Amino acid sequence: METDKRNLGGRPGIxxxxxxxxxxxxxxxxxxxxxxxIRLELGRGSYSTIIRALRNLGLSASSKHKGGE
Structure with a gap:
């Protein structure tokens, strides 16, 4: 199963x-x-599922965008 296409929650969602x-x-x-x-951008999804996805992507829940990266 490919990580980027996996549904992380129990219900269909993000x-x-x-x-x-x-x-x-x-x-x-x-x-x-x-x-x-991310929740505002998607318009759906639980915060716990979003945080799990961020961790799966190698980002922490508090990652901040810095210009030029």
Whole structure:
């Protein structure tokens, strides 16, 4: 099973791939990458599922976007 397509919650919902796309969108907008902004970007998903996805992607729940990276 590919990690980026796996549903992390018990119910159908967001995937790691959804969170990755939200992170990319936030970076382009210059916004902080974190559970709250990802939830706002996606419009759905529990914070615990989003945090698990961030960890799966190698990002901490409090990762911040820094310009130029």
């Amino acid at each position: 995937t790691v791939q959804d969170v990755q796309r939200a992170c990319e969108a936030l970076r382009k907008q210059g916004r902080t990458i974190g559970p709250t902004n």
